[in-house]
Amino acid sequence: MRRKSLEESVCAVARSLDIIGDWWTLLIVREALSGAKRFGEFQKNLGMAKNILSTRLRSMVENGIMEMVMPEDSQAYYEYVLTEQGKALTPVLVALAQWGGDHLFDPKERSSLLLDAKKRRPLRPLELRSHDGKLLSVDEVFVPPTPSVAA
Amino acid sequence: MRRKSLEESVCAVARSLDIIGDWWTLLIVREALSGAKRFGEFQKNLGMAKNILSTRLRSMVENGIMEMVMPEDSQAYYEYVLTEQGKALTPVLVALAQWGGDHLFDPKERSSLLLDAKKRRPLRPLELRSHDGKLLSVDEVFVPPTPSVAA
Numbered sequence: 344m345r346r347k348s349l350e351e352s353v354c355a356v357a358r359s360l361d362i363i364g365d366w367w368t369l370l371i372v373r374e375a376l377s378g379a380k381r382f383g384e385f386q387k388n389l390g391m392a393k394n395i396l397s398t399r400l401r402s403m404v405e406n407g408i409m410e411m412v413m414p415e416d417s418q419a420y421y422e423y424v425l426t427e428q429g430k431a432l433t434p435v436l437v438a439l440a441q442w443g444g445d446h447l448f449d450p451k452e453r454s455s456l457l458l459d460a461k462k463r464r465p466l467r468p469l470e471l472r473s474h475d476g477k478l479l480s481v482d483e484v485f486v487p488p489t490p491s492v493a494a
Numbered sequence: 495m496r497r498k499s500l501e502e503s504v505c506a507v508a509r510s511l512d513i514i515g516d517w518w519t520l521l522i523v524r525e526a527l528s529g530a531k532r533f534g535e536f537q538k539n540l541g542m543a544k545n546i547l548s549t550r551l552r553s554m555v556e557n558g559i560m561e562m563v564m565p566e567d568s569q570a571y572y573e574y575v576l577t578e579q580g581k582a583l584t585p586v587l588v589a590l591a592q593w594g595g596d597h598l599f600d601p602k603e604r605s606s607l608l609l610d611a612k613k614r615r616p617l618r619p620l621e622l623r624s625h626d627g628k629l630l631s632v633d634e635v636f637v638p639p640t641p642s643v644a645a
C-alpha cells in the first residue's frame with residue numbers, strides 16, 4: 344500500500360483507517376460477528392487467499408481487534424475471537440451497511456443488513472445527535488480541518 | 495488491489511466496501527466535509543500523490559459520491575463537491591472517528607472528532623437501536639451469514 348502512515352495523526356478518522364483501512368478487516372469482523380471462528384471458515388466464507396488472510400488476521404491480533412483462543416475441546420485449532428475493541432467496530436459496519444442499503448441496491452433487490460438479534464428485524468437508521476441530544480442533519484455536522492483538534 | 499469484486503454481493507457491507515473500501519475515499523470525503531473543493535487543496539491537505547488523487551476522484555465521481563462543478567466566478571478550476579450520496583457517508587466517518595477516539599488515543603491525547611456545527615462540541619456516541627427504538631448492545635446485534643439476506 345502506497346501511503347504515508349496515519350498512525351500518528353490527530354484525526355481519529357485517519358488513525359482508525361490506518362488500523363482498519365484495509366477493506367478485508369471489516370469483512371473479517373463481519374464474518375466473526377456472524378459466527379466464524381476458524382481460519383478455514385474465514386477463508387471459505389470470504390474466498391480469500393490463505394496468505395492474505397493469514398497476514399490480515401495476524402495484524403488484527405497485533406492491533407487488539409482479535410485474539411487467538413485455544414478451545415478446551417480442541418488441541419488442534421486456534422480460534423479467532425473478537426476482542427471488545429473489535430466488537431466495538433459494529434457501529435462502523437452498521438453505518439456501512441445502511442449507506443450501502445440506501446444507495447447501492449435497486450429498490451427490488453434485497454440487501455443483507457445487520458439485525459436486532461431478538462426480533463430479527465433491521466436496525467433503525469443511525470442518528471447523528473449533538474452532545475445534548477438534538478438530532479442533527481449531515482449539514483449540521485462540522486468537520487474540523489485535519490491538523491486541528493477538538494477541544 | 496487483489497480482490498474479487500464485491501459489487502454484486504447481497505451483503506450491504508461488502509457492496510459499500512467495494513465502492514469506498516479504499517481508505518483514501520473516506521479521507522477525501524472528510525476533507526470535502528471540512529471545506530476542501532479544489533484538486534490542489536485535497537492534494538496538499540492529504541499529502542497524496544497527484545496520480546492517486548486523480549484516479550480516486552474520478553472513481554468517486556463515477557460512483558456518484560462527488561460531482562465536478564465549474565464555479566461561476568472561475569473559468570479555470572473545477573471544484574469537487576459531495577453529492578447527497580457522498581454526504582450520507584457522514585455516519586461512517588462518525589463511527590470511525592468515535593471508534594478511533596475510544597481505542598487508538600491515549601487518555602491524555604486530544605483527538606480530532608466530528609462536531610456539532612452550532613455548539614462545536616463532539617457528537618454524542620452513535621447508538622444501535624432496534625426497529626422499535628430499543629437501545630442495543632453490540633452483543634444484541636445479529637449479523638446474518640454473508641449469503642443470506644434480510645427479510
